[in-house]
Amino acid sequence: MRKGIKLIFVIWFGMHALYAQNKQLLYDFNEIPQSLMLNPGVKTSEKWHVGIPVLSGLSFQAGTSGVTVNDLFADDGIDFTTKVRERVLDAMTRKDDFSTTNQIEGFYVGFRGRNRPDDYYSFGMYGETDIIVYWPKDLVLLAFEGNGGANIGRSFDLGDLNLRGEMVNVFHFGVNRKLSNDLTVGARAKLYSSIFQFQSIHNSGSFRTSPGQNNVYVSSIVADMQLQTAGVKGFYDILDEDTSTTTKDLTSLFTKRVLLGGNLGLGFDAGFSYNLNPQTTITASILDVGFIYNSKDIQNYTLRGNASTEGITVFLPEDINDVNNDLWQELVDDIEETLPYEENNSGYISLRPVKVYGSIRYDFGEANGRSMENCGCGVNMERGGGKSGIYRNSLGGQLFLMKRPRGIQPALTGFYQKRLGRTLSLKTTYTVDKYSWTNVGLGLNLQAGPVNFYILGDNLLSYRNVADSHYASLQFGFNIISWNDN
Amino acid sequence: MKGSRCRLLVVLIFFLFLFNSCSEKQDFDQFEDLSITPTLASGIFYLESDEATINAAGDVGVFYVQTINFDAFNEEFVAERLLEGTIQYELENTTTKRIGIAIEFLDENGDVLDVESFIVEPNMPEVFTRDVFYGPGGRSIDILTTTSSLRIAVGNLSDSTSVSTTSDPKIKLSSGAEFLFRLK
Secondary structure: OHHHHHHHHHHHHHHOOOEOOOOOOOOOOOOOHHHHHOOOOOOOOOOEEEEOOOOOOEEEEEEEOOOOHHHHHEOOOOOHHHHHHHHHHOOOOOOOEEEEEEEEEEEEEEEEOOOOOOEEEEEEEEEEEEEEEEOOHHHHHHHHHOOOHHHOOOEEEHHHOOEEEEEEEEEEEEEEEEOOOOEEEEEEEEEEEEEEEEEEOOOEEEEEEEEOOOOOEEEEEEEEEEEEEEOHHHHHHHHHHOOOOHHHHHHHHHHHHHHHHOEEEEEEEEEEEEEEEOOEEEEEEEEEEEEEEEOOOEEEEEEEEEEEEOOEEEEEOOOOOOOOOOHHHHHHHHHHHHOOEEEEOOOEEEEOOOEEEEEEEEEEEEOOOHHHOOOOOHHHHHOOOOOOOOEEEEEEEEEEEEEEOOEEEEEEEEEEEEEEOOOEEEEEEEEEEOOOOOEEEEEEEEEEOOEEEEEEEEOHHHHHHHHHOOEEEEEEEEEEEEOOOO | OHHHHHHHHHHHHHHHHHHOOOOOOEOHHHHHHOOOOOEEEEEEEEEEEEHHHHHHOHHHOEEEEEEEEOOOOOOHHHHHHEEEEEEEEEEEEOOOOOEEEEEEEEOOOOOEEEEEEEEEOOOOOOOEEEEEEEOOOOEOHHHHHOOOEEEEEEEEOOOOOOOOOOOOOEEEEEEEEEEEEOOO
16 A cells, blocks of 8 residues: 555656646636636536546646747757857847646545535645746856857846746645625635745846956956755755665655655635626636745755955065965955855745636527536536526636746636537637747547546647647546536 | 537547647757857956065066966866967056066976066056967967966066156056866
8 A cells, every 4th residue: 555655656756747837728617627726716516526546637838938949959950059059049038938837636526515515625635846947048148158258348147047946745625615696706725745845036146257457357246146945955865875775765755745744834725706797707716825834954055245356466565475375275265255155954935836817708609408417517507506507608818827936927818618518518728928829729528427537738739840839738637526416 | 419429529639639749850969069168268367566666676686476376277177178268468567677577387296387478678658468379279278277386477677776757657467368168
């Protein structure tokens, strides 16, 4: 049993690859139980649901607002260094980023209250990895071109270094309540169990080499930089030891961290759905308003201070008696003293990346009764709700906002949803964000008896050449769903 | 029945569309061809002396000599990656003295690898510059990569009594370098 659990965790860990934070296809796709994770106040209709462990919700995404794989690695005969210079160094800015997120459900269960049928309770566990690295333009230029030549006099911005990442296991419990025929609200409490976290998000400073006042060149640096890590050193030490028990030790540490043995945090989600009229619904939700207090396995690195040097300087007669021949080492020591690189173990609080969704949906094309029999239009219709859910078509728009280290990252989506009888529902989206202006997505929800299967694919136009895509995302999952007494 | 077939068709088309992705041929081995060769610039050594100090040394001639440990070039990381470089010297003399300067590049045994010498005329109207190139077509790059210390000697080739009428007369030696490295 213990081995089985570990195996699941190892698979889970290995599958933490790439997925989308913005799940515009899943949002308000209320035939899919996982839509409750994006809006605790979504209209729920099922009596209960059980996600098939590990397979109920998998989503992968990778995004780059700058260069694509194809831009660099296409077999086009162009010199690789030239491609890097023209398509990366000259084209990308400090606002571009590489991001990757994934989420995998360990388990996910929901049920309607026996005594309060308007309440739908859900709980579960999922793992999430979220990493974003902004393009450190000036630092890359410094490495690529150096501070000499045409860069004499140029100030390199050390604040271009900006990255953040974490892997976290989330235990959650949510309540969804239908307050009236028109209003459904919900909230979800979350307990975060951090596996690792790192961030370097408030850096500032500059490095500049210019003609000196005395000597040929003067190099000046002002730095206020910090990299905070929690939970990283433990894994690093195990890998560094490289013993025969490395795999076992890694698995053991990972399992411990997943099961609340690492740094912990708290958070919540909240949301609502409101019928403006029988055919128009607005929804909104806010997710991951929370924090993790990082106090265990902390290793922080700082570089703070300022230094300026023109090289070894000798002024006569002042230095006539200075016969020390270690002037170079003295110079290096002076710089290290005024610009110390230090390590510390101070705890810190990391905020979860808050996400906000909003949508407006217009339903039309009323279905006949037969085609919607046994459709899962349960509580929100049966109990006198509006006709939402029995319309064949929905048209609307969605807004997604996400807090990133350099500000709010927005995405705007238009969608159309088509319900084909009681078993099949399709949703297509067009999304505009910093990664793509041609993001067309397609989602399918299939209900075969109690078995629910969904698959949602984003940016389908890029499938013509996946390597040239700025953004790729895929979500899918299996659930067992029961409506009423079916 | 007809509806079921229609739905089945929709599902099939959906999956065909979703998984019928393709990609142009990619060659990830190109990364090996990446060339990163930054040019690094730095001030190296600056010496300044007033005329009074030169006169105070009397007829000895050499009024400043110093050997300085200088391992910046022969650090393993630097030595392995240094492709070429130029050391730029700038000399300024507003004193009445003719000055001789010798900069010796010494290896770790103290043996002289190279010498850079200057004779600086008195009351120079403008800054004298000299660029010394190390690398292909220039002096051997090994001079730099094996240099462990610099010996700098500055001597007065004139009398030790004359005084310039210019304000704050000085001899100044500046030096800086630009080196081309191969990081990858």
